[in-house]
Amino acid sequence: MNNDKILKIHNKSDKPDNIVLRDNDIIERCIQVENKLPKFMKDYFIYLKGSVAVSTRLAYLDDIYFFCNYLIEIKEHTEASITKELSLSEFNNIKARDVNLFLGDYCSRYYKQTNKSTLIYENNNRALARKKSSLSTLFKFLYRNEQIDNNITDGFNPIKLPKPQPDAIKRLDIDEVAKMLDSVETGQGLTEKEKIYWKKTKLRDKAILALFVTYGLRLNELRELNISSFNFSRGEFKIYRKRGKEVLMPINNTCELVVKDYILNERPKSEMLSEDLKDALFLSLQNKRLTARAIRDLVKKYTSISMDTSRDNGYSPHKLRATAATSLIQNGFSIYDVQNLLDHDNVTTTQLYAAHKKNVKRDIVNNFEWIDEDDNH
Structure with missing residues (x-):
């Protein structure tokens, strides 16, 4: 028997129900990612809710979750075994060079092992630029919010995007x-x-x-x-x-x-x-x-x-x-x-x-x- 509750809409906005449902689905996915991230980011989550579209909010959260997993994988900046255990003091010790290595070395090509094969992932400069943007918003916010000591984003390497050709x-x-x-x-x-x-x-x-x-x-x-x-x-x-x-x-x-x-x-x-x-x-x-x-x-x-x-x-x-x-x-x-x-x-x-x-x-x-x-x- 399916125990899933039926989602009912009490819609008092001008938006049609299908748009409300679409946004709700994205918001639910945002909450799922937030629940995997450290508690010290809670103020940042509230900032995202009020400042960007829900689809952008999800994209930023996914990128930050990916970065947190990277920190755990390389074991250079934290002893945490899961992303939720990352501490603010560990983030305070992250330097611009660490983010540049993540974007320029790790993200450009990385590997994921499955039971049967090794998957190779590659990111082009457009994808790297988005990840850089996501991390920039996080570190800028933590600095403005007086949670970390320095604004390291000025040290992030530029990522050149190809100029579109007509x-x-x-x-x-x-x-x-x-x-x-x-x-x-x-x-x-x-x-x-x-x-x-x-x-x-x-x-x-x-x-x-x-x-x-x-x-x-x-x-x-x-x-x-x-x-x-x-x-x-x-x-x-x-x-x-x-x-x-x-x-x-x-x-x-x-x-x-x-x-x-x-x-x-x-x-x-x-x-x-x-x-x-x-x-x-x-x-x-x-x-x-x-x-x-x-x-x-x-x-x-x-x-x-x-x-x-x-x-x-x-x-x-x-x-x-x-x-x-x-x-x-x-x-x-x-x-x-x-x-x-x-x-x-x-x-x-x-x-x-x-x-x-x-x-x-x-x-x-x-x-x-x-x-x-x-x-x-």
Whole structure:
């Protein structure tokens, strides 16, 4: 018999229940990690709760737990056998050099033994930079909180991140977007087995792809959409972005048509669904909210058809985000408008997509001649 208690939501916020549940799941995972860490970090845990998004909080805690395990593994800074036993005095003795060795030597490549094999883990500079950031917040806080004597973070080695190159941005061209949407409309390019499922889900898949390429939504922003997210009379829909931001998006005619078509003509009626799924927008054939993996597989399938390549070489939803950004800029929208629509933290991210506009400028100028060649004769 399953003794797990049923989680009931008493929701008085504006957030839909699925967003509340998602955040609660992350918070529970945060608490599990905190329970494995030393008690002297309690003030830091409270600081994280109030200063960063729940997903960032979990990432920081995981990185700090990983560092604490490293201290126990190398046995140079502590006699503790478990992370919870690490003491504040031991942390007070940690120097910047110790953190630099952890990041630069241990983290770049480390090994984990299992019963049957040895696993090799490698971290690129982006992953190392995040671990450095996590440890920086901890040591800065402990110093500000007068728990350790020195702020050692000034001595942390810089970690150089590769500068993103505009030419390396993967996205669909406009004709490939058209081919992708055509394939979901007609089934062209699908295998016979895929067509069996396509007949049952083509309206859903078309709505998903249209929302991705129009708005450049992140995967979870799309996955968490509900029927109640849409207010068709006002011509808008609501999404929940990173850091809990609630954003209203205007809905264009195309997206309104495909979403309504799916809801009215393919999605199971709400009375057939369990209480917690009556409002969920995009459902699987098992009448459950689509998983992130299912959405990735769906996008890879249709993008591979549009590019005439294998399913493995199809694009991820994030590449459709890049497609939306590039297409908007090529159609004349300013980088600041596109930055706002896609929720880029920094306009330099959006400028990468603007670099693709160079050829468009050349085409415009070449096709806009004031003096006819014949006028010179």
